Amino acid sequence: MLDQFGEEPLMIAMGDTVAFPGGALVVDGGLAAAAVFQALYARTTIPFIPLLIRVFATRRGDLLQPLAGRLGDPTSSRGLFLSVECYERAPYLTAEAQGADAARASGLAPHGSLIRPYLDDCDAWHRFRASPTELGAVTSTIPTLILTGTFDPITPPTWGRLAAATLSNSLYVEVRTAGHGVPMDACTRGIMHDFLDDPDAPPDTACNEARAPITFITDVHLNGGIYRVATALRVGPGLATVAWPGLTVLILLSGLLLWPLPWLTRRRRMHQPVATGWVLAARWVAGLAALAAITFLALLVWTVLRTARTAPLILAFGVPGSAGLLFLIPWLVLVFGVLTLALAAAAWRQGWWSMPWRIHYLLVGLACLSYVGFLSHWRLF
Structure with missing residues (x-):
């Protein structure tokens, strides 16, 4: 994997041109190795290391992009780090010592050293070095x-x-x-x-000897949109972000309430169907499209909330693997939406229902496509 990144680095567009000069993050073998290295620091991130390696191996830039902006520890002091490390550790790290380290980790050596970046800064920071007696x-x-x-x-x-x-x-x-x-x-x-x-x-x-070993988290359905949506909700979504799905869902709810349900009510009262053939099929297609869209939204919210309570870091990569089949539902919405538009065209040609009803039916079909477009925009589909 590291060799592949060395031969063909992954370019990820970044909006922050201050932290990422040129507006791009270049993922090479050194950066991939450094990311795994950093993940080993905290017990909260250690279980996700196999998942992180999987993201790099599959070159999922959509997952790496939102995480890249959170790299590093804002509470750490670069100056204090250099003051201590350049004095105490730099004397150890001679060219011979670095060569010996490279020989022990031959797979990492071609992708640079994790220590060389700050060694290059030591001479500029200060020239004080610990004596051999202090290093014994x-x-x-x-x-x-x-x-x-x-x-x-x-x-x-x-x-x-x-x-x-x-x-x-x-x-x-x-x-x-x-x-x-x-x-x-x-x-x-x-x-x-x-x-x-x-x-x-x-x-x-x-008690320490009785500790259960680390349980690595691997069963995750990768999705680059969950983290982006969660971040947008945390910082406060804009009006357009709320209005788009809000209006779409309202139209879909009305489609569920106004198309199949009235037919069922009339049939129960009259003990016979009031519509047959394509007219009846049109009602059910619109209803199923709306039902699928609302079901996906409800299940996705429930999955995210449940995961946030139990293992919130999973949301940086997607959702638990058991929820993977959930993401087939938007495809059903797309299929039903296209069918609804086709049946809407037939309704206008053949004069099914009154004009307000035909307009509403057309809006339901358009709402299905709008719904899928919103999911695609946020990389949920």
């Missing part, structure tokens, strides 16, 4: 608790084990559900409290 391993018999996350990409468990090797009175605890930063849950708080209360006695780590 710490040797001590002081009781030490070492907590680390299994998925930590920047201070990995191997570093914790290296530290434990020269800290003879240390306890190494690895949290298998964590990334960079061990979660401050009841289990880890209990371990830390036990250690601080009596550093010479081993704390009870049974």
Whole structure:
């Protein structure tokens, strides 16, 4: 996958020309690797790594575009980061050390280094570097608790084990559900409290050993529109955004109420159909078109709300896989809409119903196409 991006980068148009010079995001192998690297930081994003890889592998720019604007941590300080890293870490990262790292990760090496960008800034930021004595391993018999996350990409468990090797009175605890930063849950708080209360006695780590492993989320129906709609609703949709679907749904509701339901009422009262043949078919086609459109909207809202309560990050990629069949319904709306327009033309030629009814029937057909157009505009279809 990374090699494919290296040979043929993915260009994604971006509206923010300040954050994205030229109004485009260029996804190459280095950026794809960096995105997975960043996802390893938090336990909330770790379960989505297979899904993120799938998005990159299928080159789904429509999913990457809305997420790209949220890359990075706005609370982090670039200046503080450079001050510490250039002093403490840059002396380690000699050309020989970087060559050894590249040899250990030969698949990543052709796509650049995750550390080189800030190394290039170090000389401009400051020229202070830690002395060799400061970079040596710490040797001590002081009781030490070492907590680390299994998925930590920047201070990995191997570093914790290296530290434990020269800290003879240390306890190494690895949290298998964590990334960079061990979660401050009841289990880890209990371990830390036990250690601080009596550093010479081993704390009870049974709760950590009993943790269930990470459950990766893979069964997701990819859809680039869910996140865009949710974002628009959060920031406040414009009048046009609300008026378009609002008017369309009102017409469709009227189509459901005024076409098949009156026929059913009359038939029940008179014990015989009041319309037959194509006239009857026309009523049911309009009703089914409206019913399909309203059903899709209701089920989509219910699915999004339920997912937002249980696993909201799924909405950045789409909806749970179990809801995938839901997106077949707009195709039915499109088919029924085209049939409604064809039957509307027949109604005008053959004089079915009065003129107001023919106009309304035509509006129902046009509303179906408007509905599908709205879904397509928001990439829900």
